Amino acid sequence: MALAIENPQETRAADLVSLALALGARMVPGWSEAEETLTSETPESFPLFDGDIRAAIEHGADPLGDAYCRRFSAEERRPTGATYTPHTIVDTMIGWAATQITPHRVIDPGAGSARFLVAAGRRFPQAELLAVEVDPLAAILARGHLAAAGMAERARIIVTDYRQLTLPPVDGPTLFVGNPPYVRHHQIEPRWKQWLSETARRYGHEASQLAGLHVHFFLATAELARPGDVGVFITAAEWLDVNYGRLVRDLLMGVLGARTLLIIEPTAEPFPGTQSTAVSSGFEVAAKPETIGIRRVATMEALDCLQPGTQVSRELLMAGDRWTPLTRVSGGVDRRLRRVVRFDPKRDRCALHDDKRLVPNQRRSTRHRDESIAAPSIALPGRPADLRS
Numbered sequence: 001m002a003l004a005i006e007n008p009q010e011t012r013a014a015d016l017v018s019l020a021l022a023l024g025a026r027m028v029p030g031w032s033e034a035e036e037t038l039t040s041e042t043p044e045s046f047p048l049f050d051g052d053i054r055a056a057i058e059h060g061a062d063p064l065g066d067a068y069c070r071r072f073s074a075e076e077r078r079p080t081g082a083t084y085t086p087h088t089i090v091d092t093m094i095g096w097a098a099t100q101i102t103p104h105r106v107i108d109p110g111a112g113s114a115r116f117l118v119a120a121g122r123r124f125p126q127a128e129l130l131a132v133e134v135d136p137l138a139a140i141l142a143r144g145h146l147a148a149a150g151m152a153e154r155a156r157i158i159v160t161d162y163r164q165l166t167l168p169p170v171d172g173p174t175l176f177v178g179n180p181p182y183v184r185h186h187q188i189e190p191r192w193k194q195w196l197s198e199t200a201r202r203y204g205h206e207a208s209q210l211a212g213l214h215v216h217f218f219l220a221t222a223e224l225a226r227p228g229d230v231g232v233f234i235t236a237a238e239w240l241d242v243n244y245g246r247l248v249r250d251l252l253m254g255v256l257g258a259r260t261l262l263i264i265e266p267t268a269e270p271f272p273g274t275q276s277t278a279v280s281s282g283f284e285v286a287a288k289p290e291t292i293g294i295r296r297v298a299t300m301e302a303l304d305c306l307q308p309g310t311q312v313s314r315e316l317l318m319a320g321d322r323w324t325p326l327t328r329v330s331g332g333v334d335r336r337l338r339r340v341v342r343f344d345p346k347r348d349r350c351a352l353h354d355d356k357r358l359v360p361n362q363r364r365s366t367r368h369r370d371e372s373i374a375a376p377s378i379a380l381p382g383r384p385a386d387l388r389s
């Protein structure tokens, strides 16, 4: 018999709730009033399907999350920005995080069915797991998922707006990982827009009122994180270039400390059916690396967290108003910046050129005795347009 949850027409939200309860959703601490209301009339058993679902979860699938996405159309999920992340991307991001830290705690902001948190729980078997989710139905599914994966005891789910979260300190680093909701500014309440501006100002940044909810999530993370914490978020790539994305760029060049950007081209269909470019941004809070590893991939098969990518200088990114051309650098910028990135307007991409002004110090002393040591600023102009000289 086919699982009822494979048939979106026949699946009711109550079936999903009932299944999550049967998987042990109540074992995960942090149960909210909103979830209580949702479950008050739901029978706590789904005996026919429980076994199959458990086995699927043990094998790394997320049948509850998949069923949720089939049950509710993209249209219905749009107000909360609920687009769940393909497992290949989740695994790549967790894989990258594992190269950076062994977290004491993992936080999944906008957790949905907790596929990031469960993957992180498998990778970091000692870590505390915290999901933050505003939608009580998704939170219940996340609880069922975590419980079936055997992680109920070290997990907690808080049903709240991520921007309102407060965290107890922990004895070790925190990993922030997830897919912040993509909700356009029209749907964002004025008080949150004000929060964005005022909070950004404290970091010395300007915030645009046109910023979407994913931008708010970066700022909320800056508020919660501590030096040495690590984060990796997947989002639509628009913020690389548009004016409202400036705050994300500033945060990544400032307090959030970008280490890597992995751009996933539409050809890879990172979010099937959306034709969008996605970017996974990896950061270490308060780090100021000299270069940031940037890679573009055109297929899902090419996703590989261990590839360092082209090393693009932080100064170049800080000076750029649009980052996409800088992600199209061919070759690599070496750590001593001996080569300069120039923008080629015909190809809408950057390329590297040797620049005699940027030879390493020992050679500079003979050939360019009188030149300023601040050579990188010569080579790192303000905007791609300025690179055309």
Ligand SMILES: C[S@@+](CC[C@H](N)C(=O)[O-])C[C@H]1O[C@@H](n2cnc3c(N)ncnc32)[C@H](O)[C@@H]1O
Pocket (backbone or CB within 6 Å): 080, 081, 082, 083, 084, 085, 108, 109, 110, 111, 112, 113, 114, 115, 116, 132, 133, 134, 135, 138, 160, 161, 162, 163, 178, 179, 180, 181, 182, 213
């Ligand atoms: C893009 S989905 C990601 C779901 C899951 N992390 C994944 O990647 O598969 C974003 C999630 O954030 C939740 N969400 C939306 N606004 C939120 C807010 N202000 N605070 C917390 N969660 C929110 C949505 O309900 C949705 O489940």
